[in-house]
Amino acid sequence: MSTKHVRSFDALSCKPLSTVEVHPSLSVVPPIERLPVEILAEIFILCISYSDHPPLISRSTEPPISLCCVCKRWQKIASELPRLWTAALVCTESIKLEVLNELPQLLYSWFSRSNQLPLSLKFTSDDYNVMNMFTACVAPFASRFCHLDVDLNNFICSSPTDLQLSASQPTQTQLTHPDRSWSTLQFLQLESAIIRGNIEVHSDLETPLFSFAPRLQRLRMDNISFIGGTPLQLVLPWSQLTHLILVNLLESHLWLQLFPMCPALQHGLFDVFEDFVPTPSTAERATFHHLTDLTFAFNDPINPSILGHFDFPALKTLRLSNDSFISSDGGDLDDSMFWTATTRSRLYQQVAPLERLSLNGSWPFVCIFEAATHVVELDLDDSVDVSEAVHSPLRLRLPYGYSLLPNLRVLSMSINLDFQIDVLADIIISRRSVDCGIRIEKLTLYPSGMQKYMKRLTEKLQPLINDGFIVEICDTTSHWCRQLDPTWREGIIEIEG
Known part of the structure; x- marks a missing residue:
């Protein structure tokens, strides 16, 4: 590399002041282009790491596509960086009609750059006829998906006809008839899935949602309905x-069939309705040795005996919700049909841990x-009457001299x-007194209208x-519903606990 010696002169005397060595290559090349490929690659990964959603494949103004539009060097680095292409968001509303039919090929080109790494896909559409296209998009890479988030108006799962469930790779028939091929796909690496659209299970056929997914552990379904059918007809690896x-609301007798099918559950959230009083013959008794977190919502009327068939020796977090009114004074309960001595006795056994x-x-x-008695954290929704729920119960002392929730800290x-x-x-003041034993250490207030009371x-x-x-003050306005939100980046469905 040649070096030029440039002299600087005094503007008045024209006498030389100094000699400066100038490297032409350094004076022309921008600093960003001097970065090693390894550092640029890490910067590119960071560009997608802090996004709230996977990269939208149809938007060229967002990375990783935008990174490929800067220059040939960046395009080469980005296109050869597999980690940039392992997740994708497809929203058909943002795709032009003439491009829509090319969507399977576009997604194939995208994921082909991922070099066999596990994949994540979020697919949304309000078109009722898009199931075929969605299946065609998923089929070539079904065995590599670790997470799926699907929001379709109607998630149709047809039973297989002449197609073989044992096929290791999508066949030409599957690609030609995607409406029938979903049930044949093998999701070998799938660990979690969210199905937000309608899933209808009919009485006259099986509905294969995930017929073969040996690693599937986390599943969220937002709108499932059994039209004369039963959970047994929904083909899933329940165990x-x-x-x-x-x-979505689920009839209690259907929930009683479904719940025992999931003995490995650690976290569960269910919303149950219908005035149905279970009998011992309506549900298989089961013990959930791994269930640590349970959220259970009752639609009117409250029927806690529905949980009486099950034991939860590992339960640490319980969330209960209802839409009806019941006397809460701890005395004679209005709804004595449900809150019987037997129900209370079972409750003592179930919530002890x-x-x-x-x-x-x-x-x-x-x-x-x-x-x-072992509760350390108590969370009361804003629909709960504070004076009714807290004032009397938390001050009440039982005959043996201890307050209710004696271990409460938060x-x-x-x-x-x-x-x-x-x-x-x-x-708070009474529970912080010296003779109270374990004291409350923290108060969290939900922000709805709290600023005016805080001072x-x-x-x-x-x-x-x-x-x-x-x-x-908590940083969320809907603390009950926040448990439903998926954690996309880790590819899991998170239920806090």
């Missing part, structure tokens, strides 16, 4: 599931609190009325705050 979320309890709606709080709730500030402050509450609790007590 493998560790996480199961059913967002609990450490975290969340209640939404109206409940017989004294009954539940008395059973859950209380989370929302305040809606001025007088609730005084009630809550009194509770007054802080003033009342200031001496405790000086002594280490923590008061904070």
Whole structure:
């Protein structure tokens, strides 16, 4: 490399001041182009790592496509970096009509750059006739998907006809007739899936959702309905599931069939309805040795005996929700048909291991609190009456001298009325007294309308705050529903606990 010697001169005397060596290559090439390929590759990965969603394949203004449009060097680096092409978001609303038919080929080109790494796909469409196209997109790479997030208006799963379930790779028949081929796909690496659209299980045929997925453990279905059918007709590896979320309302007798099919569950969320009083013959008794987190919503009326068939020796977190009203004074309960002595006795056995309890709606709080003696964290939804749920129960002392929830350390709730500030402050102060034993250490308030109450509450609790007590406002407005959100980046469905 030749070096030029350039002299600088004084503008007035024209006498030389100094000599500067100039390297032409360095003066022309921008600093960004001097970076080694390895560093550029890490920067490219970071460009997609902090996004809230996978890369949208139809948008050239977002990475990784935008990275390929800068220059030939960047295009070569990006296209040869497999980690950039392992996740994709397909939204048919953002794709022009003339490009829509080419979608399977576009997605094939995208994933072909991933060099056999595990894949993740999010596919959304409001077109009722897109199931065939979706299947054609998935088929070539079915064995490599680790996570699927599908939002279609109608998720149609036809039973196989002349196609073989044992095919290791998609056959030409599968690609030619994608409406029939879904049930033949082998998802060898699939670990989690979210199906947000309608899934209809009819009485006259099987519905193969994932006929062969030996690693599937986490499943969320937002809108499943059994039209005369039963859970037995929905072909899934039920016994493998560790996480199961059913967002839509499910009839209680169907839930009683489905729940025992999942003995490996660790986390579950179910919303059950219908006035149905179970009998011992309606459900298979089961013990869930791994179930640590259970969210259970009752539609009117509340029927806690539906859980009486099952044992939860490992249960640590329980969330209960209901839409009906029931007396919660701990005395004579209005709904004695459900809250019988037998129901209460089973409740004591089932919630004994609990450490975290969340209640939404109206409940017989004294009954539940008395059973859950090991609870460390209590979360009360904003629909709960603070004075009803907290004031009496948490101050009440049982005959043997101990308060309910004696191990409580963290209380989370929302305040809606001025007088609730005084009630809550009194509770905290009384539970922080010297003779109380284990003391409440933290109060979390949900932000709906909380700013106007925060100053007054802080003033009342200031001496405790000086002594280490923590008061904070949660950064979410829908703490009950947040449990439904998927954690896309890790390819799992997260239920906090």
